Structure formats: C-alpha cells, structure tokens
Amino acid sequence: MTIGIVGVGNMGSIFAEKFSKEAERILLVEKDSEKLSRFDAPPYEVADLEKAREADLIVLAVKPQDAPVVLGTLKGFDGILLSIVAGLKIEEIRKYGIHKVARIMPNVAVRVGEGVLATAFSADMSSEERELVKSLLEKLGFVVEIEEKLFSAVTALTGSGPAFIFVVVEAFLDAALKMGIPLDTAKELVYRLFRGSAELLIETDEHPALWKHRVSSPAGTTIEGLITMERFAVRSGVIESLVSSYKRALELEEK
Numbered sequence: 001m002t003i004g005i006v007g008v009g010n011m012g013s014i015f016a017e018k019f020s021k022e023a024e025r026i027l028l029v030e031k032d033s034e035k036l037s038r039f040d041a042p043p044y045e046v047a048d049l050e051k052a053r054e055a056d057l058i059v060l061a062v063k064p065q066d067a068p069v070v071l072g073t074l075k076g077f078d079g080i081l082l083s084i085v086a087g088l089k090i091e092e093i094r095k096y097g098i099h100k101v102a103r104i105m106p107n108v109a110v111r112v113g114e115g116v117l118a119t120a121f122s123a124d125m126s127s128e129e130r131e132l133v134k135s136l137l138e139k140l141g142f143v144v145e146i147e148e149k150l151f152s153a154v155t156a157l158t159g160s161g162p163a164f165i166f167v168v169v170e171a172f173l174d175a176a177l178k179m180g181i182p183l184d185t186a187k188e189l190v191y192r193l194f195r196g197s198a199e200l201l202i203e204t205d206e207h208p209a210l211w212k213h214r215v216s217s218p219a220g221t222t223i224e225g226l227i228t229m230e231r232f233a234v235r236s237g238v239i240e241s242l243v244s245s246y247k248r249a250l251e252l253e254e255k
Ligand SMILES: NC(=O)C1=CN([C@@H]2O[C@H](COP(=O)(O)OP(=O)(O)OC[C@H]3O[C@@H](n4cnc5c(N)ncnc54)[C@H](OP(=O)(O)O)[C@@H]3O)[C@@H](O)[C@H]2O)C=CC1
Pocket: 006, 007, 008, 009, 010, 011, 012, 029, 030, 031, 032, 035, 061, 062, 063, 064, 066, 069, 070, 084, 085, 086, 105, 106, 107, 108, 159, 160
C-alpha cells in the first residue's frame, strides 16, 4: 500500500510516524521542508500533490483554510481521502470529485497511541475499505464510528478536549506549588492522578458522581474543596467552554 500525507505538521507528522509499518511507501507533501528532515529514509518520500495521487489513501492534515487549494489540486482522486480537517464535511470533499471519504476527528494523544478517533464514512466506501481505515487508525488509539452530524460536538469534546484538560492539569500544578510541593514531584503525582482517575472510570464504568461521593468523607477535606468548586462554578465554566468550542466548530462547517 502507498499512503500519502498532505500537511506534515502537528498531526500529519504523527500519522506519518504511526503508519510507518503499514505501507511500503509514504509520500509526504509539506510546504515547510524543515518539517520533513526527520523523514529522510524509506518508506518516506518527499512528494508534491501530483505525485500524492499515486497513493491508495491520502491523509489530509492541513488547516481548514488550506484545504480548498489542496482538494482543488487533488480533484478526481479515486483512492481513499482520509480527512482530519475540522469543519470539513464529507459532502464538501465530494464536490471535488473525490468519493471515497473517511472523515476523522482525532486528538493529540495519538502521539502516544492513546488518541480518540471519531470516524464517519461516505456511502461510496465499501465495508472492506472502512475496515482498512479502521485498522490503520487503531495504531493511533480508540476508534469509534459516529454519525457525521455529531462531528462538531466531538471536535470540541475530544478534538480540542486535550487543551482543556491541559489547562486543568496546569491549575493542579500551580496549586501544588502554592502548597509547597516542588514542580517535578507535582508533575509525577498529578499526571498519574489524571491517568488513574480516568482508568478507574473506564474499568468500573460507574458514574463519576458515585466515585466523587466515595472519596468525600463526612465533614472531611474533599467536601470542602467540592463546595469551593461549586462556588467558583467550575462545572458550568467547563460546560460553557466546551459549548463555545462546539459553536465555533459549527461555524467552520457552515463556511
Ligand atoms: N492539532 C490538533 O490537536 C488537531 C488538529 N486537527 C485538524 O488537523 C489539521 C492539521 O492541524 P495541525 O497539524 O495542528 O496543523 P499544522 O499547521 O501543524 O500542520 C499543517 C501543515 O500543513 C502545511 N500546509 C499547508 N498548506 C499546504 C499545502 N498546500 N501543501 C502542503 N502542506 C501544506 C502547513 O504549512 P504552513 O504552516 O507553512 O502553512 C503545516 O505545516 C487541521 O485541519 C485541524 O483542524 C484535528 C484534531 C486535532
């Protein structure tokens, strides 16, 4: 198989790395040649958009505003176009005569193989082609097929989600410093706190509110902190933040 990757930036470079054993050739199309310097041996080949047409599957990983030019040049491409571009609908890509489309919303955790990858397919993708795409994406994390109408929501929830989590993690680190815990120790503790809490929820599949109450002793320390979180409207702040991100994703789709 030959895979093309157009846009070898934050995300495209990770796809290029993770697909290294999945294809005989990986054709990389990138404006900034410095970003290609570490991909200097097979299966990687530097390519332009015309050469990328030789691929069986092209990953489109440019910013939304750059996508129309790329798609214009790839017009009529008859392989699989796997797009991770936020706000770019399958029907929009089909207008360029590209019919086999996999729309994906990944997140940056693909870097460590722990990404969340929402997928939707155009009707022209056969079940074998869908399975091929899913098996490739499984190298990057957890793959879930969703209705395309939910893409703006997952863009906010899991696509942008890591950025929101990082802000919260950063606040935990600041609090640790304030309480006298050195930064290196705080990082060791806090990163595992987040991972452990997430794994607990995944493994038990019990509601977070149940676990919240199990942690909270009567008249203890946790309930004091929880009441302060309510006073600062942490929950509605998180909800409003995600909804504003969702609205922006809807705007991108409408453009
Ligand atoms: N970053 C993330 O966490 C996520 C991103 N996405 C989506 O992934 C896409 C890529 O995001 P990200 O990787 O962060 O973006 P980057 O800007 O890091 O990467 C895009 C790359 O594409 C290059 N490029 C632009 N136009 C062309 C062209 N015509 N031919 C070849 N290369 C080109 C850019 O070069 P230059 O900078 O010189 O223009 C840049 O190096 C976006 O559409 C985004 O919505 C989805 C989920 C998560």
